[in-house]
Amino acid sequence: MSELYLGIDMGGTLIKMAVVDSKANVVEETSVYTDIKASPKTVIKNIADIFKKFKNYDKVKSIGVGIAGDVDYKKGLVRFSPNLPKWKNIQLKKELEKLTKKTVYVDNDANTASIGAFWLDIKNKADNMVCVTLGTGVGGGIIINKKLYRGSSGTAGEIGHITVEAKGRKCNCGNSGCSETYIGVKHIIKEAVNILKTKKSKYIMKLAENNVKNITPKLLSQAALKGDIVANHVWNNVGEKLGILLASLINIFNPDNIVLCGGISNAGKLLMIPAKKEIKARAFKTSANACKIVISKYTSKLGVVGAAMLVKN
Amino acid sequence: MSELYLGIDMGGTLIKMAVVDSKANVVEETSVYTDIKASPKTVIKNIADIFKKFKNYDKVKSIGVGIAGDVDYKKGLVRFSPNLPKWKNIQLKKELEKLTKKTVYVDNDANTASIGAFWLDIKNKADNMVCVTLGTGVGGGIIINKKLYRGSSGTAGEIGHITVEAKGRKCNCGNSGCSETYIGVKHIIKEAVNILKTKKSKYIMKLAENNVKNITPKLLSQAALKGDIVANHVWNNVGEKLGILLASLINIFNPDNIVLCGGISNAGKLLMIPAKKEIKARAFKTSANACKIVISKYTSKLGVVGAAMLVKN
Numbered sequence: 001m002s003e004l005y006l007g008i009d010m011g012g013t014l015i016k017m018a019v020v021d022s023k024a025n026v027v028e029e030t031s032v033y034t035d036i037k038a039s040p041k042t043v044i045k046n047i048a049d050i051f052k053k054f055k056n057y058d059k060v061k062s063i064g065v066g067i068a069g070d071v072d073y074k075k076g077l078v079r080f081s082p083n084l085p086k087w088k089n090i091q092l093k094k095e096l097e098k099l100t101k102k103t104v105y106v107d108n109d110a111n112t113a114s115i116g117a118f119w120l121d122i123k124n125k126a127d128n129m130v131c132v133t134l135g136t137g138v139g140g141g142i143i144i145n146k147k148l149y150r151g152s153s154g155t156a157g158e159i160g161h162i163t164v165e166a167k168g169r170k171c172n173c174g175n176s177g178c179s180e181t182y183i184g185v186k187h188i189i190k191e192a193v194n195i196l197k198t199k200k201s202k203y204i205m206k207l208a209e210n211n212v213k214n215i216t217p218k219l220l221s222q223a224a225l226k227g228d229i230v231a232n233h234v235w236n237n238v239g240e241k242l243g244i245l246l247a248s249l250i251n252i253f254n255p256d257n258i259v260l261c262g263g264i265s266n267a268g269k270l271l272m273i274p275a276k277k278e279i280k281a282r283a284f285k286t287s288a289n290a291c292k293i294v295i296s297k298y299t300s301k302l303g304v305v306g307a308a309m310l311v312k313n
Numbered sequence: 314m315s316e317l318y319l320g321i322d323m324g325g326t327l328i329k330m331a332v333v334d335s336k337a338n339v340v341e342e343t344s345v346y347t348d349i350k351a352s353p354k355t356v357i358k359n360i361a362d363i364f365k366k367f368k369n370y371d372k373v374k375s376i377g378v379g380i381a382g383d384v385d386y387k388k389g390l391v392r393f394s395p396n397l398p399k400w401k402n403i404q405l406k407k408e409l410e411k412l413t414k415k416t417v418y419v420d421n422d423a424n425t426a427s428i429g430a431f432w433l434d435i436k437n438k439a440d441n442m443v444c445v446t447l448g449t450g451v452g453g454g455i456i457i458n459k460k461l462y463r464g465s466s467g468t469a470g471e472i473g474h475i476t477v478e479a480k481g482r483k484c485n486c487g488n489s490g491c492s493e494t495y496i497g498v499k500h501i502i503k504e505a506v507n508i509l510k511t512k513k514s515k516y517i518m519k520l521a522e523n524n525v526k527n528i529t530p531k532l533l534s535q536a537a538l539k540g541d542i543v544a545n546h547v548w549n550n551v552g553e554k555l556g557i558l559l560a561s562l563i564n565i566f567n568p569d570n571i572v573l574c575g576g577i578s579n580a581g582k583l584l585m586i587p588a589k590k591e592i593k594a595r596a597f598k599t600s601a602n603a604c605k606i607v608i609s610k611y612t613s614k615l616g617v618v619g620a621a622m623l624v625k626n
Binding site: 127128152155156163166244 | 463554594
């Protein structure tokens, strides 16, 4: 059997663990609920106890961890993680290496998701790929010559923070008009709620049991697929803004592939029909024709598999 | 003496030629006026006759050519060059190799300028650099791990065609709101002319001898430096839009350096004061702090030196 690698995806709800082979096939996997109240040291000890029970653990050559937040990948230091409030300046690499005597790699979850998409969706076949993670935040990762591109201080790939409207909406990052302010989850819901103040929707309020607080992107997708005009309008706008972003990425990177992942990518054609229209109108033809856009089929596994494959980056 | 390389910059007005050493120092150079009426074959033969007279020609290991337009760098084919109307589907690499028996590389002038900036302005010291060429068109090149990044079909780096205003001005490329439509030469002049319809300027019309057709970016710089309000307003707007573009590039690439070159970059602080303000407001701090922005000191030599250094890319 080829070499094996262990991946850990430290989420705010679940911690996923998997052993994968050198082609990123999952050999064994498990997950546990995240204990956000426990000390990081306890959490690390507990997950090590769990993954050491993997049948193939002895064959594992290295361990990779993906975690949201500010991570120093060189030191394997978690400076801050929004999902895990107790995790501040945690020497994750050091701690795990002490417990396992194996080499440990740590990176942020947008990077591990991008590596995961490169292996699972693209099967390692592209030279250049851009991954766009569509969730509460809009992030991503850049694969160049089959390797993750990190930039000069490890902070490249802030794809959600390309300005698409010079005087647009204020973004959490400090900028205005970032694409995140149009296609991030909160903003999608906010837009729907705003439109509902003046326009009637046939399905949204029914599905939301007459409470706008119950509106989610998933609910908006359901309503749109039933023909709801408001919901379709919202997705059209989101798809349009996504298309503008993707056209810029195509013009900049001329990649073989762009992979879309994360919750919002589940909207599928609701997103892609308007997005592709913008790409056709906006991107350079040669580059647009060379780029295949893929919606990830593996969103829930990208993080854990990408973490395992950090060793190759 | 180390290896030597010959560079040729095929401009619409001048053809520049230079022999450089392995550190991109110019050893010998010359230039001739471009004969745009002559057949490409004659032009190629003539320049070969000229550069063969270089004292160091026998020591030249390879030849590189930079030319504006649509170039297939793999084949060394010039499909089309806007400055040289007779140049259509010219096998430049093949022709020159036949005449010289040396390996020839051909690429477009934005790529050669970027390589030139990497060697002349950055002295090969950055890992990751973005070059922004500011002229009639706004283009550029991306250096990653010290090498030019070309993308999957050789068309990466269309930096001037990142959308900065979703519903902005119509661009020649087909897109709307490209940064080129705000910071390209024609648009800068157009904006000045537009403002002059309603506002009086103290210096612009005097310098332009009362003819708006005489307005150039250089003239606008001169007027602005004298304190002209309209000219300063124009440069503020251009610098602001440039800053938005640079902030996006910083967020995407987290580069060690951005080099600005081309005619418009001569506006210097008129451009950089407003641009830096936008970068401070818009870019991620870690990435902005890691990135040194440089105005090229070698604009007129970037093309010819970068062409010579194509061999290293």
